[in-house]
Amino acid sequence: MKICCIGAGYVGGPTMAMIAKQCPDIQVTVVDLNQTRIDAWNSDDLPVYEPGLDEVVQEARGRNLTFSTKVDEAIAAADMIFISVNTPTKTFGMGAGRAANLEFIEKCARQIARVSSGHKIVVEKSTLPVRTAEAVKRILSSSGNGATFDVLSNPEFLAEGTAVEDLLKPDRVLIGGESQEAIDKLCDVYAKWIPRDRILTTNLWSSELSKLTANAFLAQRVSSINAISALCEATGADVDEVARAIGTDSRIGPKFLKASVGFGGSCFQKDILNLVYLCEHFGLREVAAYWEQVVSMNDYQKQRFTERIVKTMFNTVSDKKIAIWGYAFKKDTNDTRESAAIYICRDLIRERARVVIHDPRVSEGQIRATLTEACTDMQGNISDLDKRLIAENVSVAKDCYEASKGAHAVAVMTEWDAFKELDFTQIYDSMQQPAFVFDGRNLLDRCQLEKIGFEIHAIGKS
Numbered sequence: 001m002k003i004c005c006i007g008a009g010y011v012g013g014p015t016m017a018m019i020a021k022q023c024p025d026i027q028v029t030v031v032d033l034n035q036t037r038i039d040a041w042n043s044d045d046l047p048v049y050e051p052g053l054d055e056v057v058q059e060a061r062g063r064n065l066t067f068s069t070k071v072d073e074a075i076a077a078a079d080m081i082f083i084s085v086n087t088p089t090k091t092f093g094m095g096a097g098r099a100a101n102l103e104f105i106e107k108c109a110r111q112i113a114r115v116s117s118g119h120k121i122v123v124e125k126s127t128l129p130v131r132t133a134e135a136v137k138r139i140l141s142s143s144g145n146g147a148t149f150d151v152l153s154n155p156e157f158l159a160e161g162t163a164v165e166d167l168l169k170p171d172r173v174l175i176g177g178e179s180q181e182a183i184d185k186l187c188d189v190y191a192k193w194i195p196r197d198r199i200l201t202t203n204l205w206s207s208e209l210s211k212l213t214a215n216a217f218l219a220q221r222v223s224s225i226n227a228i229s230a231l232c233e234a235t236g237a238d239v240d241e242v243a244r245a246i247g248t249d250s251r252i253g254p255k256f257l258k259a260s261v262g263f264g265g266s267c268f269q270k271d272i273l274n275l276v277y278l279c280e281h282f283g284l285r286e287v288a289a290y291w292e293q294v295v296s297m298n299d300y301q302k303q304r305f306t307e308r309i310v311k312t313m314f315n316t317v318s319d320k321k322i323a324i325w326g327y328a329f330k331k332d333t334n335d336t337r338e339s340a341a342i343y344i345c346r347d348l349i350r351e352r353a354r355v356v357i358h359d360p361r362v363s364e365g366q367i368r369a370t371l372t373e374a375c376t377d378m379q380g381n382i383s384d385l386d387k388r389l390i391a392e393n394v395s396v397a398k399d400c401y402e403a404s405k406g407a408h409a410v411a412v413m414t415e416w417d418a419f420k421e422l423d424f425t426q427i428y429d430s431m432q433q434p435a436f437v438f439d440g441r442n443l444l445d446r447c448q449l450e451k452i453g454f455e456i457h458a459i460g461k462s
């Protein structure tokens with residue numbers, strides 16, 4: 001069997017590497033239009049940082065795993081084609097700011113239709129609005145070469161930072177489709193390493209909708225505990241204690257109850273907004289408003305964090321140096337998409353603070369590019385002032401010590417384990433006094449820091 005995957009991103013790369021590792025008899029080719037990305041997948045410096053991924057890629061690459069830009073060739077040769085391209089929120093036209101931009105999906109479907117012959121199984125791996133498979137099937141049916149297709153939905157549930165572990169031992173694999181034969185073929189691939197009872201099969205629409213629903217439920221838990229964190233700060237309750245107390249109720253469970261500066265990542269906000277758009281499309285205004293509140297609460301949490309910094313630091317951060325520890329949207333990834341740090345840094349420099357950022361996996365170029373994007377409006381305009389602030393008030397440090405030297409405050413944005421192991425006395429001595437710490441992840445040992453002399457402000461703690 002030959003598999004082709006279109007899209008060598010955070011999902012396509014790791015997912016296909018795992019299939020190739022577990023199924024040495026299957027030839028897997030991952031294709032992308034982006035030559036730089038493909039070159040990186042073929043190098044020792046992979047474009048995606050994930051613990052354990054290097055080993056998986058090294059085992060299979062050159063054996064039955066290939067990364068290439070020859071998209072037509074790989075599609076033509078494959079029996080099964082995964083579509084794993086990006087489906088970002090639309091930034092223009094109808095549904096701007098809400099609907100998913102399906103341009104890349106449609107282009108893939110047209111390309112598959114154009115170059116295919118014989119019978120192929122097309123698998124939606126990207127996260128898509130419910131009923132996208134209908135459009136994909138119509139486009140594929142226009143293939144002029146007499147090719148025939150089955151379309152399956154097989155959404156991916158991996159989380160970044162734990163992708164390898166999640167792919168190795170998923171809670172479940174979900175496959176939606178109409179043709180039992182096609183479903184069985186894809187089941188057989190996963191069954192090489194995943195117990196059959198963890199492979200769930202549904203109809204196409206349930207599978208597509210389950211992916212959006214899973215992300216909405218997960219994000220809702222984060223927004224719920226973040227909402228309670230605001231009440232904790234106002235009342236003297238401690239959000240970590242509340243989370244522990246409610247999480248031990250087996251009906252609630254302990255996971256996804258960590259209060260934070262706000263959820264980030266490429267999926268949660270995009271997928272909820274997509275769900276909201278779908279609900280509005282079907283006239284379900286109350287349902288749309290219910291889910292939209294999860295995103296509004298997340299925006300409020302980020303904004304509240306910046307306001308707390310400014311208010312605590314005597315109502316001004318102008319010309320003050322603030323060390324930003326972490327920029328990725330969570331630990332163990334180099335991904336910064338929708339990271340809360342971007343918006344906190346943007347708002348702090350607009351208050352004229354000088355931010356000095358350190359993240360162990362994020363480059364200066366990526367930091368400047370994401371800040372520029374966050375300051376750019378839907379029409380593509382960015383003010384001269386924002387450009388100047390990004391150029392002059394943002395710098396990048398090689399470690400937390402350098403970032404914190406001479407700083408008035410430290411803001412913890414990402415929960416990297418290494419941040420817990422620092423010499424805090426050295427950091428305290430190198431900072432301006434009073435030395436403030438704003439812990440956006442409740443990562444640091446509050447008692448230890450207070451003993452040294454820091455004034456610490458954590459999420460959901462008064």
Ligand SMILES: NC(=O)c1ccc[n+]([C@@H]2O[C@H](COP(=O)([O-])OP(=O)(O)OC[C@H]3O[C@@H](n4cnc5c(N)ncnc54)[C@H](O)[C@@H]3O)[C@@H](O)[C@H]2O)c1
Nearest residue numbers: 007008009010011032033034084085086087104126127156
């Ligand atoms: N990132 C995650 O953790 C995650 C997890 C589960 C699901 N998803 C979903 O998976 C999909 C992919 O996400 P991602 O994070 O991997 O995106 P990504 O942006 O990292 O990768 C997508 C890749 O597709 C390529 N591409 C776009 N159009 C193409 C075309 N016509 N031909 C060839 N290549 C093309 C792009 O160049 C890019 O490299 C999205 O729908 C996302 O919602 C993401």
Ligand SMILES: O=c1ccn([C@@H]2O[C@H](COP(=O)(O)OP(=O)(O)O[C@H]3O[C@H](CO)[C@@H](O)[C@H](O)[C@H]3O)[C@@H](O)[C@H]2O)c(=O)[nH]1
Nearest residue numbers: 156157158159160222256257258260263264265267329330
């Ligand atoms: O208790 C928690 C859990 C998470 N987060 C934050 O929420 C965001 C998302 O975290 P996580 O879900 O772990 O990472 P993602 O890689 O975005 O994974 C989510 O999005 C993927 C893309 O759709 C899905 O495949 C995964 O199942 C789903 O967990 C991050 O900013 C986290 O810091 C919290 O603040 N508190």
